[in-house]
Amino acid sequence: MYWEERGPQNxxxxxxxxxxxxxxxxxxxxxxxxxxxxTARKLLGRGREIICVTHHVGFAEPGVDExxxxxxxxxxxxxxxxxxxxxxxxxxxRSLRFKFQGAYPAEIIASALRMLGQGLKVAVxxxxxxxxxxxxxxxxxxxxxxxxxxxxxxxxxxLPAHSHYFFDTEVKEIICMPRNKK
Numbered sequence: 001m002y003w004e005e006r007g008p009q010n011x012x013x014x015x016x017x018x019x020x021x022x023x024x025x026x027x028x029x030x031x032x033x034x035x036x037x038x039t040a041r042k043l044l045g046r047g048r049e050i051i052c053v054t055h056h057v058g059f060a061e062p063g064v065d066e067x068x069x070x071x072x073x074x075x076x077x078x079x080x081x082x083x084x085x086x087x088x089x090x091x092x093x094r095s096l097r098f099k100f101q102g103a104y105p106a107e108i109i110a111s112a113l114r115m116l117g118q119g120l121k122v123a124v125x126x127x128x129x130x131x132x133x134x135x136x137x138x139x140x141x142x143x144x145x146x147x148x149x150x151x152x153x154x155x156x157x158x159l160p161a162h163s164h165y166f167f168d169t170e171v172k173e174i175i176c177m178p179r180n181k182k
Contacts, residue, residue: 022048028140088106089125
């Protein structure tokens with residue numbers, strides 16, 4: 001499915017398509033990018049294990065966690081596993097870009113993935129991050145939801161590999177994504 005435009009207006013339909021495909025394939029785990037918890041909240045009670053990957057603390061501004069403590073607690077009480085950590089395709093490479101104005105390997109990989117859309121880059125990234133954190137099992141396909149800012153506009157079936165074997169990650173299916181990426 002292709003959405004004409006990217007953005008949060010596609011979130012509900014993206015979730016429905018992802019859950020339908022999870023049911024068809026017997027996929028147990030949904031990994032979702034959600035900084036405020038709003039998108040993760042929409043997956044509650046839908047029969048899948050939810051892993052929510054947020055921006056790292058300090059992403060928006062130094063020392064600030066974009067997910068409110070009450071939201072984090074509410075989601076965790078509902079069984080959502082939440083991962084707040086350094087982004088796989090940014091981290092130290094981004095600090096080098098900020099300091100020295102260069103292009104570095106992880107950011108080159110991120111830019112290449114963005115040719116397929118910001119949401120797909122995010123979906124791949126959070127899948128590997130969740131695997132590295134031990135929040136999803138190794139060797140199992142998952143469905144990952146990403147977006148182009150707020151909400152979700154991309155869903156994909158992914159078989160993630162650990163970060164040190166990143167290029168063994170397989171995007172098995174793209175369930176939906178925006179046709180217009182910018």
